Amino acid sequence: MEHYDQARYGPAGADTNEQLLSEKDQTSVDVDSPLPDDLTRDEVELPSLEEPELARHYVRLSQQNYGVDSGPYPLGSCTMKYNPRFTEDAAALPDAAVHPDRSVDSLQGTLELMADLQDYLGRIGGMDAVTLQPPAGAAGEFTGILLAEAYHEANGEGHRDEVVVPDAAHGTNFASAALGGYDVVEIPSGDDGRVDLDALEAALGENTAALMLTNPNTLGLFERDIETVAELVHDAGGLLYYDGANLNALLGRARPGDMGFDIMHFNVHKTFATPHGGGGPGAGPVGVTEELAEFLPDPHVRRVSRSDTGRASGVQSAPRAAADGEEGYELYTPERSVGKVHGFQGNWPVLVKAFAYIDRLGDDGLADASAKAVLNANYLAEQLDYDIPLGPFHHEFVASASDQDAADVAKRMLDYGVHPPTTKWPELVDEALMTEPTEVETKSGLDDLADAFNAVAGEDDETLASAPNRTTARRIDQTAAARNPRLSWHDLD
Amino acid sequence: MSGSPYAAPSEADTEAMLDAVGVDDVDELFDIPESVRFDGEFGIDAKSEQAALRETKRRLSKNDDLTEFLGRGHYEHYVPSLVDSVSQRSEFITSYTQYQPEVTQGFLQVLFEYQSLLVELTGLGVANCSMYDEATALAEAALLAKRVRAADGDRVLVPEYVRENYVSVLENYTGGSDVTVERYGTDDGNVDTDTLAEVMGDDVVMVYAENPTTLGTVEENLDAVGDLADDHDALFCLGSDPVAMSVLQRPVDVGADVVVGDASVLGMPTSYGTGLGVFATREEFLRQVPGRLVGASEDEAGTRAFTLTLQTREQHIRKERATSNICTNQAWVALRAGIHAAWLGADGLVDLANELVELPRDLAADLNEIRGVTAPVHDRHHVREFQARTEQPAPAVASDLESEGFAVHAVDDHTLQVCVTDANAHAADEFVAAVQEVIE
Numbered sequence: 001m002e003h004y005d006q007a008r009y010g011p012a013g014a015d016t017n018e019q020l021l022s023e024k025d026q027t028s029v030d031v032d033s034p035l036p037d038d039l040t041r042d043e044v045e046l047p048s049l050e051e052p053e054l055a056r057h058y059v060r061l062s063q064q065n066y067g068v069d070s071g072p073y074p075l076g077s078c079t080m081k082y083n084p085r086f087t088e089d090a091a092a093l094p095d096a097a098v099h100p101d102r103s104v105d106s107l108q109g110t111l112e113l114m115a116d117l118q119d120y121l122g123r124i125g126g127m128d129a130v131t132l133q134p135p136a137g138a139a140g141e142f143t144g145i146l147l148a149e150a151y152h153e154a155n156g157e158g159h160r161d162e163v164v165v166p167d168a169a170h171g172t173n174f175a176s177a178a179l180g181g182y183d184v185v186e187i188p189s190g191d192d193g194r195v196d197l198d199a200l201e202a203a204l205g206e207n208t209a210a211l212m213l214t215n216p217n218t219l220g221l222f223e224r225d226i227e228t229v230a231e232l233v234h235d236a237g238g239l240l241y242y243d244g245a246n247l248n249a250l251l252g253r254a255r256p257g258d259m260g261f262d263i264m265h266f267n268v269h270k271t272f273a274t275p276h277g278g279g280g281p282g283a284g285p286v287g288v289t290e291e292l293a294e295f296l297p298d299p300h301v302r303r304v305s306r307s308d309t310g311r312a313s314g315v316q317s318a319p320r321a322a323a324d325g326e327e328g329y330e331l332y333t334p335e336r337s338v339g340k341v342h343g344f345q346g347n348w349p350v351l352v353k354a355f356a357y358i359d360r361l362g363d364d365g366l367a368d369a370s371a372k373a374v375l376n377a378n379y380l381a382e383q384l385d386y387d388i389p390l391g392p393f394h395h396e397f398v399a400s401a402s403d404q405d406a407a408d409v410a411k412r413m414l415d416y417g418v419h420p421p422t423t424k425w426p427e428l429v430d431e432a433l434m435t436e437p438t439e440v441e442t443k444s445g446l447d448d449l450a451d452a453f454n455a456v457a458g459e460d461d462e463t464l465a466s467a468p469n470r471t472t473a474r475r476i477d478q479t480a481a482a483r484n485p486r487l488s489w490h491d492l493d
Numbered sequence: 494m495s496g497s498p499y500a501a502p503s504e505a506d507t508e509a510m511l512d513a514v515g516v517d518d519v520d521e522l523f524d525i526p527e528s529v530r531f532d533g534e535f536g537i538d539a540k541s542e543q544a545a546l547r548e549t550k551r552r553l554s555k556n557d558d559l560t561e562f563l564g565r566g567h568y569e570h571y572v573p574s575l576v577d578s579v580s581q582r583s584e585f586i587t588s589y590t591q592y593q594p595e596v597t598q599g600f601l602q603v604l605f606e607y608q609s610l611l612v613e614l615t616g617l618g619v620a621n622c623s624m625y626d627e628a629t630a631l632a633e634a635a636l637l638a639k640r641v642r643a644a645d646g647d648r649v650l651v652p653e654y655v656r657e658n659y660v661s662v663l664e665n666y667t668g669g670s671d672v673t674v675e676r677y678g679t680d681d682g683n684v685d686t687d688t689l690a691e692v693m694g695d696d697v698v699m700v701y702a703e704n705p706t707t708l709g710t711v712e713e714n715l716d717a718v719g720d721l722a723d724d725h726d727a728l729f730c731l732g733s734d735p736v737a738m739s740v741l742q743r744p745v746d747v748g749a750d751v752v753v754g755d756a757s758v759l760g761m762p763t764s765y766g767t768g769l770g771v772f773a774t775r776e777e778f779l780r781q782v783p784g785r786l787v788g789a790s791e792d793e794a795g796t797r798a799f800t801l802t803l804q805t806r807e808q809h810i811r812k813e814r815a816t817s818n819i820c821t822n823q824a825w826v827a828l829r830a831g832i833h834a835a836w837l838g839a840d841g842l843v844d845l846a847n848e849l850v851e852l853p854r855d856l857a858a859d860l861n862e863i864r865g866v867t868a869p870v871h872d873r874h875h876v877r878e879f880q881a882r883t884e885q886p887a888p889a890v891a892s893d894l895e896s897e898g899f900a901v902h903a904v905d906d907h908t909l910q911v912c913v914t915d916a917n918a919h920a921a922d923e924f925v926a927a928v929q930e931v932i933e
Contacts, residue, residue, distance in 0.1 A: 017598075017796060021606050021835055029839040033740045034850050035874055039711055041743040046613060048838030051575055058579040058603075058832060065599030067587035075589055082499045083587050086542045092577075095553035099563040100766035102900050103892075109555030110765065116552070123535045135625040135768075136821040138808070146665055175808035175818035181669025184813040222524045252531065259529045269821070273499065277825025278600040279590040279785065280623070281767065298661070339661035343566060343628030343755075344766020347823075356549045362539030365497040371519045372500035372507075378522055379510040392524045414596055422592070425809075440499060443506035466793075471595040473798035481790035481802040485779060487619055488609035492789060 017472075018060045021047035022489040064472045065278070066419055072441060072449045074380075076396045076422040076434030077170070077218055079248055079270035081373075084360070087274070087353035096352055100344040104330055110348075111329035114301045117355040118285075124358070124366070125247070125264055126257025127287030133297045133346045137245065138172040140265030140284025141212070143297060145180035146338040147263055147288060148210045148239045150295040154336060157237065160209040164238075166195055168219060168426040173212045173243060182209060189428055193219045193390040195229055208238035215259070216246045218426050218434070220377065220393030230260025239263060239292075244284075247271045248438075249374060249395035252367030262289050268354040281347040283354065297341050299331035370395070372439035376446060380437050383450035385457040389429055396436035398429045401457075406431040408464035409456050411475060415468045416452035495539075559900045560920045561763065564878040564912030565707055566627065566656060566755065569763045570736070570845065571915050572829075573836045576760050580829045590785070590824070594800040595792070601799035604787045604824060607831040611773050614738040615752040616745030618776030621784040623756075623823040626768025627732060628659040630753035631701065632666030633772060633783045633817055637751065638699035638728040639670050640781050640816075646698040646727070649674050652684055654707045672698070682710035682871030682880075686717040693725050699751075703732035704741055709853060709878035709910070710871050711741065719748025734758045735771070735834060736849065737876050739842040750775055759837075760829030769826040780806060783817030785824075845915065846876070852913045852921070853879045859925045860911070865932050870908065878912035880904065885932060893931035899924055 027048040033040045049057070066073075073080035090096075095109055104111065118130040134140040145163070152160045163177035164185045174184050187203045190196035194217065204211075211233045215223045223229060233240045242256040242264035248271045256264045268274045268283045276282070288296065305327055361369065373395040381388050386399035399421075401409045410420035410433075422434040433453075437446060456464070468474065486492060502510060507519075516522060540548065561569070580586065584599065591597040591604075604622040611620035624630040635649045649667065651660060653676045664674050678688035684702050693700070700722045704712040715731070722729035731749040733741065735756050744752045757769035774782060780803065788802035808815040837845060853875040857868040860881050868881035883890050884907070891903040899920075902910035913921055 017798075018602065020602065020609075022609065027839045029843050031740050031843055033843075033847050034854075035711065035740065039713060039742060039874065040740050041738075041746070044613065044739050044839050044843060046610065046839040046842065047835060048840060049835065051573075051836065054832070054835055055575060055579065057835075058575075059582070061599035061602055062579070062582040062584040063599065064597075064602075065584040065588055066593075066596040067584045069583035069587045073589065075592070078589050080587075080589055084499055084542075086546050088581065088586075090546055090549040093550055093553050095550075095556045096764070097762040098556060098765055099561045099569075099763045099900065100567055101563050101565060101902055102559065102561070103895060106557035106559055106895060106900065109553040112555060113549065113552040120535070120537060123537070126531070135629075135823075136819070138818045138820045139625065139629075142818055146668075171808035171810065171812050171815070172818050172820050174812035175815040178813035178815075179666065179669055179818045181671075224524065224526055226529060227526070250525075252535070253523055254525050254529055255531045258531060275586045275825075276589050276821070277586050278588045278597070278828065279604075279824030280821040281625075281823045281826055282821035339665055340628070340658050341662060341665060342766070343626045343656070343658050343662060343768060347625075347767050348765035349767060352549065352553075356545055358537060359548055360540050360542060360545035361497050361499075362537045363535045364495045365539050366535070366537075368496035368500050372497065372502055374522050375507065375510055375514070375519050376502065378514045382513050392522070394523065410593065411595065414593060419593065419596065439497065440501050442501040442503070443510055445501065446510075468595050472598045473595045473796065474793040476594050476792045476798045476800045477790045478800060478802070481788040481800050482805075485786075485802060486789040487786055487802075488605070488612040490609065490612055 020489050025049050071418055073419040074421050074435045074437045076436040079436060081273050081438040082440040083273055083275040087356045090356040091349040091352040108329055111301050113355055115303050115329055117351060120358050121266055121285055125287045126255030128290040129293035130285050130287045131296045132285045132351050133342050134284040134286055135342050135346045136282040137265055137267045137284040138176055139341055140286045141172055141176035142179055143286045143341045144241050144263040145176055147292055147295050150338050151292055152209055160207050162207045163209055164203045164211045168217055168428055193221050193428060194223050201232055204232060204236035208236045210239040210241045212241040212243055214243040214246055216249050216394045219390050219398050220396040226259045245270060249370055251370040272354040272357045274350050274353040281350050283347045283350040294335040295338050296334045298333045298337040298339055300334050301329055301331055304328055304330050369439050376437045376439055376441055380446045380450055385454045399433040400429050401431035401433055406433055412456045412464045412467035413452055415470045418449055418452045559898055560917055561900045562911045563900050565902055567766050568758045569916040572762055575836055576829050576832045579832055591801055601787050603828050603831055605799050607827045610834050614735055615773040616743045617773040619779050620773035621782055621786050623827045624770025624772050624784055626770045627753055627755040628662035630770035630772045632663045634730045634751040634753050635667050635699050637781050639672055641778050642698050646696040647671050647673055648697045649699045650677050650697055651701040652677055652679050654679055656707055682708045682873050683712055684714045684718055686714050689721055693721050695725055697725055697727040699728045699730050701730045705737055705876035708880055709875040710873040715742055715747035736846050740846040756830045757826055759833040769823045769830055781816055784819050784822055848915055849877045852918050853877060856913045856921050863929050863932060877914055878910055881909045881911055883907050883909060890931055894927055897927040899927055
């Protein structure tokens, strides 16, 4: 079977590459400015092309790029679901295009949407308060680390300098804890792919600040012992942090707050279908329990009525002078705020898209998205020839390419016109193929995807190693790229 | 409506799939202990697309319609229509990070071109393909400085005009690395080099300055700052933006080791502070750079091809020893900024930058004509914005201007800050008239 569609990737083979802008034109301009010469540069050299040429340049480049709208994208843990178009219109509303230093009085609409999104996220995660400021999931993790630190310090326990992270966790967990100055204590997973309670108990102690956990974990498995885990962490005086990367599996069926988590981040791309944009922008709102709310980043949005006498805002003006009983919104500094994690308020347009998505789907739609994501993963798994050692899994599973090289399997799948799964991670499974079809595939779409997996499963190593053959670029030499870094067109000649 | 409109399987599909998996109900696939199952409701009603869009619009339309003369780190320029049209192509916007470069050559080339733009403008050898915003880029620069400096040191010096917002981010990011952030003095909106020389020491890992500054002034002492940093083996980090850099002194020529800034001045409308963090540095620090880098290589057919490279610096491989925790970044904003820069070309960028020097000069002169207003406060050249002193309390003036339909910054009791660009210059005369009216 061959599903390759040339239109999907653009023309294949040599000599069809789109030239760099710099190869089309380089214009050197002598800088002539109203400023004195000693405050200016001499010249600037950049491509100068007319709009028709640019339109073709970027359209051709887009044709050499694979997105969710191009076909299946079962990239495990990255959750590539459909991005509803109307949310783009929501984010592009003229009233969304405002400056962050506008007065609170003049931005009641923006603040109302933020307050409502905070409220929605709180209900969905089972959390008491939510900040929208972190500009991505990893920034959310770092915010969580700052919150944990502030909490322990406020309790006279500033000596806690360790964060416990399971070996199968996302790399960002380790890096975010380290950025906060914490020592990372890595614990091995049990044979069943879940947290090993003995290992956890051994790792916890008087220096534990927090445990960072993903649930379902990166293998798609629900941490069944989550209540025991929470008890152990809390008994040791630590906090439980929820990495929200896989919350998209649980909507309406379980909430981190109910499981004993104290802090969590939401990945709005993975859970609420905001587009990933080829690497971002994202947004990583953070939810906390009531006792951590006073530490949240500055400023925070809250609903007020005229009778409220809110603390003075750090921003220009006081709450809108509403009529008696009328609601308004204000920005304020939480009492023991950790300060700022972004220069302004994070990636606002992304938050608008997330709000519109949640508001459209409602309770039923959100629960259905999770149900179909889990059903699709289970159905796809059922069709595969590859072994899946660990389960029962939810929205994603990790198959093993066993005696094939998982990276080669991925390259070969490209030849069948589908995006491959995440490979070689988590390392708990040999030659891992971490697969997450999401709720956006139909049954026949999943059947086609399974055909692609199974066709590759039956092929020999040589075929795999020489793949891909039908893509814009053939296999790219990674070693040469790293050994001889050429990172701009200035390095090319 | 029941269910998600974006969950593809039909009812018939669902039945067949449940059958194939061997369960009667999808609930059986959830391996969640009864004690932590959620059986409550969120209380969010599902809506049609039209109704959901209307609900978002209903909220946002409560914003007042003001003409903004606001800057201080977030700026608006006219964004050509090509930017929206091309960046909204779903092959771009619905794609992920380029983990499979063979099918993502298009985005990789776009990011390579964006990196090249910044290399040209800064004169530095390496630019990454984005940080979140200027504040986080500045913080990452301080961490890089701490890592690369041979001798121990723990002080980062920033000028007193830097926004408190940015300093707070910087302090949070460096708090885990035993770095302390100190402010140093300025003189008439520029670095006070004498004061800086006094506070410099061998325990300083990085000195930061801006051009243009947060106050809108063009910095005239960059060479001196570069030399002072050099004398003490500290890194010189310069904050700027791609439009200003097209005419101002080239960062590499004044000794900048790192350039940070916000490139969302290109390609983005005002967006409540959404940024595009610039991060460029010298080639010798390449392996300490945070974030993603796109490099050129060859494919098996010997054709040039692009790929994410030097990934062993990054969190997904190096974990707690990574150069940064950043994963998702601002790639799509970089795409938009790159299109905008290409649309302007070298001439267009220089023309725009020159316009941004003339507009605040002219507007300040007009405001200075008003009795009770002195503008600009600083006897310097400006880019985009300037400060104005008001005899009347500035917050009251700003508030009155808001009633007239204009937004400006009140930065202290008697100082306004006013930003004028190609995007709001058409309203400058009305703005001056409004200032006159509220003051006189």
